[in-house]
Amino acid sequence: MTTIIILLVILVILIAWSVSIYNKLVALRNRFKNAFAQIDVQLKRRYDLIPNLVEIAKSYMEHERETLEAVIQARNQAQQAEKQAAAQPDDPNAMKNLMGAEQTLTGSLGKLFALSENYPDLKANQNMMQLSEELSSTENKIAFARQAFNDSVMNYNTYREQFPNTIFAGMFGFNQAQEFIIEDEAEREAPKVSFN
Numbered sequence: 001m002t003t004i005i006i007l008l009v010i011l012v013i014l015i016a017w018s019v020s021i022y023n024k025l026v027a028l029r030n031r032f033k034n035a036f037a038q039i040d041v042q043l044k045r046r047y048d049l050i051p052n053l054v055e056i057a058k059s060y061m062e063h064e065r066e067t068l069e070a071v072i073q074a075r076n077q078a079q080q081a082e083k084q085a086a087a088q089p090d091d092p093n094a095m096k097n098l099m100g101a102e103q104t105l106t107g108s109l110g111k112l113f114a115l116s117e118n119y120p121d122l123k124a125n126q127n128m129m130q131l132s133e134e135l136s137s138t139e140n141k142i143a144f145a146r147q148a149f150n151d152s153v154m155n156y157n158t159y160r161e162q163f164p165n166t167i168f169a170g171m172f173g174f175n176q177a178q179e180f181i182i183e184d185e186a187e188r189e190a191p192k193v194s195f196n
Contacts (some may be wrong), residue, residue: 021165025174028159029090032152032177036089038145039180043082043102046138050075050109053131057112060122064115067108074108077101092178099180106182150179 081101
């Protein structure tokens with residue numbers, strides 16, 4: 001009888017320990033998904049600002065149609081990739097697609113701002129200056145949100161890779177998450193948006 005009680009106690013301890021690991025994995029996964037939701041809010045704000053910026057620039061930069069179209073196309077691709085990543089922030093492929101689309105968009109915006117230096121009237125436009133300031137502020141918020149997301153992903157990945165957590169993670173489908181990292185060193189900087 002004592003042996004049965006000891007085995008039952010050991011079984012209860014093992015079950016409680018397993019439930020604890022599972023619950024911690026769920027909590028960490030939900031934490032990084034929530035952190036991505038903060039990035040999502042700022043990316044959507046950025047995507048909303050870009051068409052207004054291009055519309056103002058269009059009236060001054062009539063000969064730069066190709067650059068303006070490239071910005072809008074890059075924005076649309078980034079917005080599509082963002083929707084896929086927002087639907088599944090734990091999907092590494094969706095995150096990789098978003099990172100690539102964001103790099104393309106940042107490069108296109110950089111070209112737009114570089115060309116706008118040749119148009120003094122555009123630089124002096126009050127609406128353009130206001131939109132540029134809002135975009136710059138949004139870029140900073142994206143950077144902070146991305147850092148919080150990456151920290152959450154790192155905590156989740158570290159916990160899921162530890163033994164014996166890795167066994168439970170594999171059994172219950174807790175896959176490794178992808179950080180939101182800008183690969184190209186030149187792309188790490190937010191586009192300059194000063195029109196002073």
